[in-house]
Amino acid sequence: MAATFNLSSLIWFALTLVFTFAETNNNGGRFTADLVHRDSPLSPFYDPLESHFDRLHNAFRRSISRMNYLKTIFSPSSSGPAKLLQAPLVPTGGEYLMNISIGTPPVVLIGIADTGSDLTWIQCKPCKECYKQKPPLFDPKKSSTYKILTCESRYCSALDDGKRCESHMNLCGYSYSYGDNSFTEGSLAVENLAMGDSTSGSPVTLPNIVFGCGHDNGGTFDENGSGIIGLGGGSLSLISQLSSSIKGKFTYCLAPISSSATSKIKFGAPSFNGSSPGLISTPLIDKAPATYYYVTLEAISVGNKKLPYTNSLKTDYDFVEVEEGNMIVDSGTTLTFIESQFYDKLATVLEKEIGSQRVSDPKGVFGACFRVKSKNEDHLPVITVHFSGNADLKLQPLNAFIRVEEDLVCFTMVPSDSIAIFGNLAQMNFLVGFDLEGKTVSFMPNDCSKQ
Known part of the structure; x- marks a missing residue:
């Protein structure tokens, strides 16, 4: 039985926001967000009927599944670039969630935060095929800040063979597949993405973030999540897009599984320096x-x-x-x-x-x-x-x-x-x-x- 979850708790959980980031942020582009472990009581994935040991073993199985997929990326027999057409992530493999909102006006969503993925994507209306999700679907037609990128844009070019361009419209599309035959396809676009700053209490908005607006998605994705937040090192990742503001720096601190506390991720200068003890x-x-x-x-x-x-x-x-x-x-x-x-x-x-x-x-x-x-x-x-x-x-x-x-x-x-x-x-x-x-x-x- 899945844990109960409704829109009002999602809105509380997600700390919705409207604020200006980077140059106008008093912290000089630094902010801290919550990372919620998917097995935490604060997570919509949490099932109170499972025991502590059940949750551990489920996490171990996800870990094995993730490694099995990574073998297809790093195997010596891999054929190189052709393998990279697949998104480097098992859809249900991420262990931490981030609370975000997207668009103007903002739509509240939950994404899997993943350092093993680049492209941030969510499910969008209209859906050719979408997996069932509890949070509302993002409707780009209702956002005043949504814009599809052109085929000539540098971010579209970064998709390599995952690029899908409609030449008659010159609009950039993407297509990602996963190791278990899950998939996402849609438009590569820019939009305002926002999240709460758990340190200052002031929410922040990240303008013109490149993301995938998925109109055709299916496979083993969980209905409690809305997509992926890419924190990898590639050019399409959220980290790379924020690089000029955060100076290429981010830090996270993962609380022990036995703790009920949320973990933190800080974008910008870290909380330590070269003389910090134990560093x-x-x-x-x-x-x-x-x-x-x-x-x-x-x-x-x-x-x-x-x-x-x-x-x-x-x-x-x-x-x-x-x-x-x-x-x-x-x-x-x-x-x-x-x-x-x-x-x-x-x-x-x-x-x-x-x-x-x-x-x-x-x-x-x-x-x-x-x-x-x-x-x-x-x-x-x-x-x-x-x-x-x-x-x-x-x-x-x-x-x-x-x-x-x-x-x-x-x-x-x-x-x-x-x-x-x-x-x-x-x-x-x-x-x-x-x-x-x-x-x-x-x-x-x-x-x-x-x-």
Whole structure:
């Protein structure tokens, strides 16, 4: 049974807004918005009949589904650009929601915020085919600020083979497909997009944001959401479009799953500087596709035992050097995925460090689980992730282990035969700051439930 949800609660939930952004904003283009985990009681996806463990396992399944799709993007046998015609996102894979309104007058919507996607899109009237959604559909004919882009616009050109132009009208269309045969097609347009500033209490409007107005959409999309908010690194993403105002910087702080607090995303200068205690920074690596945020994983330590990381996408596993950009930082993936052969070595060291024999995960998701009598995880070892640039990130037990049954704790890193992913469990209770101009991503310990 789905959680009950109506328009009045949606309007309260979304903090509707009318304000002017960027140059006229007293914060100089900085603002902070809420990120609501899809399993939070504040989320329209929340089902009160599910147990805590049910929600966890659903998140793990979404994580596996997302990784399976990413394999089609990063597989060595992939044919390159042809694969990039598909949107780099599993439709139900995003874990965080953002509250927005769009148009003039504004229509209140909820979108999945995703660092693994570029194009922001929503469902629009008239619908050739639309999946059922609870929020109202956006009707561009009723907005005074809606405008379809021409085929010659630079944003239309950025669609590459996803571009669909009607030559007789010279209007830009788009077509995206997903790994599970879901799809969205429609017009590439500009519109005012707005969201609440949870720090100042003043809502902000982002004028002339490029987005997809989807008139033909179908597949596995959930009826509680209205589309996708693209926070990736590509030229069509919201981050790239705001780059001149936010100086290519955004920061988020993900509250632990056990917390009832909302997480935060800040656009503009981060809440830390080079002298902040515990701050570590690692280079962002330029790779294709540009959607993703690539870093270089050099090693992982269990306690004091350090294991150099190598990537079996190369043939000579025991002798290859670490590949630059071998991991992506992704808020939309719950678990952390690492190379399979390396994982086996890491799990063996972990078993010795904990002093308890591994047991099988009844759900078949995790490769290293342990029966524990203690109700806390204080006895579990600190896991240190060593990124390039001498960036050693110490993960606390809440980042690296999760209780999936009353007496069963599992390691939140799992094996993969594709690119590694640094998932959101590993990022919780850190300020995670991206600087796309300086080409770094930084991590600083923080209590994200108290922001």
